Amino acid sequence: MYKEPIFLEPVLQERIWGGNKLHTEFGYQTPYEHTGEAWVISAHPNGPSIIKNGMLKGHTLQDAWEKHSELFNRAEADGASYPLLVKILDANENLSVQVHPDDSYAKEKEGVPYGKTECWYVLDAEEDAELILGHHAKSRKELQTAMENGEWDSLLKRVPVTAGDFVYVPSGTIHAIGAGIVILETQQSSDITYRVYDYDRTDADGNPRELHLKKAAEVTNVPHEDPKGEIIQETIEDLTVRKLVEEAYFTVYHWDLRGKAILERKEDFLQVSVIKGEATITTGDKTFRIEKGMNLIIPNTVKDFSIQGNAEMIVSHT
Numbered sequence: 001m002y003k004e005p006i007f008l009e010p011v012l013q014e015r016i017w018g019g020n021k022l023h024t025e026f027g028y029q030t031p032y033e034h035t036g037e038a039w040v041i042s043a044h045p046n047g048p049s050i051i052k053n054g055m056l057k058g059h060t061l062q063d064a065w066e067k068h069s070e071l072f073n074r075a076e077a078d079g080a081s082y083p084l085l086v087k088i089l090d091a092n093e094n095l096s097v098q099v100h101p102d103d104s105y106a107k108e109k110e111g112v113p114y115g116k117t118e119c120w121y122v123l124d125a126e127e128d129a130e131l132i133l134g135h136h137a138k139s140r141k142e143l144q145t146a147m148e149n150g151e152w153d154s155l156l157k158r159v160p161v162t163a164g165d166f167v168y169v170p171s172g173t174i175h176a177i178g179a180g181i182v183i184l185e186t187q188q189s190s191d192i193t194y195r196v197y198d199y200d201r202t203d204a205d206g207n208p209r210e211l212h213l214k215k216a217a218e219v220t221n222v223p224h225e226d227p228k229g230e231i232i233q234e235t236i237e238d239l240t241v242r243k244l245v246e247e248a249y250f251t252v253y254h255w256d257l258r259g260k261a262i263l264e265r266k267e268d269f270l271q272v273s274v275i276k277g278e279a280t281i282t283t284g285d286k287t288f289r290i291e292k293g294m295n296l297i298i299p300n301t302v303k304d305f306s307i308q309g310n311a312e313m314i315v316s317h318t
Helices: 061-067 103-110 140-149 213-219
Strands: 006-009 011-019 035-041 084-091 097-099 118-125 130-135 156-160 166-169 181-188 194-197 232-236 239-246 251-264 270-283 286-291 295-298 304-317
Touching (some): 011 084, 035 270, 035 295, 097 213, 103 213, 118 239, 166 239, 181 304, 286 304
Antiparallel strands (some): 006 295, 011 035, 097 194, 118 181, 232 239, 239 251, 251 304, 270 304
């Protein structure tokens, strides 16, 4: 079985708010005029990644998860779904204002294993770009009234962002990515979205896009509290590691490589997305070139590895 990284082919998704930066900035072959999302590490049925190398070349990541549990240090009979999903989003226009449920609501109301807690690393942001993150309502009744009356300017909290910012978005948080922002998103493997407001946009057939105000009001955290967290930094040889978040569902790091580092994999498996530069990764007697836009998994069957070059990566694990 694999004694090397598992490289993955991204799945491109059409979105009404998407642009062309996934092609111009990351070299992905975008099939749509408005390509909004690249699902770069995914075992979700709505867009599973295809493995590009090794004995499972051509298979999906979900196939590997289900049939080769040794790659992820899991019990094959546990029945769990692959837990995480990594995306790169190009918000050429504002995304809809939305909220996601937690695990218990998702299981009870939607019949799926995971709700959606997520986090964003801002890869690029135009001048004056901003996010929506949270709301000003003090009670659920106040929230429902503001939603029903369309009082969006007074209800929603807006936050300016620049490249390099990190944002943690627990389930139940009203949020939206603003126009001119490109992010890498690490999230639970869920595709449940309750749309709160969509700027009165219409779909390709001219129909207003569906809103989900009742469910959104049920799952939104009231009152909103800004997540608090501390970024912890350490240096391993020529690698600067910043731990951006460590929560119940995932731990996410920013790696800044300026030379060489020898690393030991201590987690069940690592997800790696190269966001800048290029480098090599060596496992055993095999060396692989990695560069911006490439996405890979260091499986449980690889115990240690070295990286060399000048590159930045977002790395995550359960």
